Amino acid sequence: xxxxxxxxxxxxxxxxxxxxxxxxxxxxxxxxxxxxxxxxxxxxxxxxxxxxxxxxxxxxxxxxxxxxxxxxxxxxxxxxxxxxxxxxxxxxxxxxxxxxxxxxxxxxxxxxxx
Amino acid sequence: xxxxxxxxxxxxxxxxxxxxxxxxxxxxxxxxxxxxxxxxxxxxxxxxxxxxxxxxxxxxxxxxxxxxxxxxxxxxxxxxxxxxxxxxxxxxxxxxxxxxxxxxxxxxxxxxx
Numbered sequence: 707x708x709x710x711x712x713x714x715x716x717x718x719x720x721x722x723x724x725x726x727x728x729x730x731x732x733x734x735x736x737x738x739x740x741x742x743x744x745x746x747x748x749x750x751x752x753x754x755x756x757x758x759x760x761x762x763x764x765x766x767x768x769x770x771x772x773x774x775x776x777x778x779x780x781x782x783x784x785x786x787x788x789x790x791x792x793x794x795x796x797x798x799x800x801x802x803x804x805x806x807x808x809x810x811x812x813x814x815x816x817x818x819x820x
Numbered sequence: 821x822x823x824x825x826x827x828x829x830x831x832x833x834x835x836x837x838x839x840x841x842x843x844x845x846x847x848x849x850x851x852x853x854x855x856x857x858x859x860x861x862x863x864x865x866x867x868x869x870x871x872x873x874x875x876x877x878x879x880x881x882x883x884x885x886x887x888x889x890x891x892x893x894x895x896x897x898x899x900x901x902x903x904x905x906x907x908x909x910x911x912x913x914x915x916x917x918x919x920x921x922x923x924x925x926x927x928x929x930x931x932x933x
Contacts, residue, residue: 740921749824749910749924750863793863800876807876808853808922810863 708733708798712811719818722783727814729794730776737806738797739777741770743790744813750793753779784818791815821847824913824925832931838899841928845892845913851875852894853922854886857908866909869894870917898930906932 709732719725729739738757742750754763756772763770767788769780779792795808825844833839845852853876854866865878869888886896892913898905908929912922 742924747926747929749912749926752921752923755921795863805868805876805917807865807868807878809865810855812862 708796708809710794710796710809710811712792712794712814714814715812716815717817719781719784719816721785721818721820724780724782724784726781727779727792727816728776729779729811731794731796732775733796733798733809735799736796737799739772740795740797740808741777741779742793742795744793745790753792781816784816786818786820789816789818824911824923826909826911826925826928828928829926830929830931832933833901834933835901835903837901838897839901839930841896841898841909841911841930843894843896843911843913843925845894845911846923849913849915849923850892851914851917851920852888852892853912853914854894854896855910855912856880857910857927858906863910866896875917901932903932906930 711730713728741753744750754770759774767782771778791813793813795810797806800807827842851870853868857863868876872888883899888894908927910927912924914920914922
């Protein structure tokens with residue numbers, strides 16, 4: 707069974723204190739790994755897609771990396787507006803030909819304190 | 821370009837009733853997927869529609885159903901509501917099949933009393 711585990715469940719950081727969020731996965735036939743940000747009461751907002759081990763992508767204070775077993779979301783010098791729940795999802799084959807579906811982790815709730 | 825829209829945003833129903841939720845994808849997007857989000861289970865895949873046909877289905881009972889129209893708009897129906905159906909229901913659209921990046925709407929918050 708495909709599994710996606712995110713850690714820690716919650717993380718409190720001081721403004722400017724860099725850290726990393728982890729997403730480990732056990733899946734068959736990974737096609738891609740996605741990172742989303744979700745604010746309370748809103749739908750997930752797309753951040754990154756990673757397709758192969760060694761790939762990295764950056765956006766402002768965020769950098770996502772991928773290995774064969776896990777992905778990291780590095781947050782450099784975070785600001786209070788970075789507070790949100792960060793979700794990772796793996797894109798894996800469904801039973802139909804050419805079909806894929808997203809399996810999500812339960813997220814890391816990040817709080818950045820001024 | 822307008823994002824994914826979902827209506828209604830909030831809904832309160834009682835056990836045994838049925839409910840229909842609506843989703844309008846991003847213009848030009850042809851695939852629509854539905855997810856249920858709860859604090860305990862997180863985001864779980866319900867089903868995907870493409871070209872008016874259900875392509876994928878998650879592990880949910882038959883009370884959960886959906887359809888897609890020729891303009892790619894989609895509806896999701898839940899019959900015989902149970903307390904455990906209380907959740908945020910999210911719709912996501914992608915340009916082609918579920919292989920593409922999925923963009924989420926704001927969700928419909930369903931409360932079952």
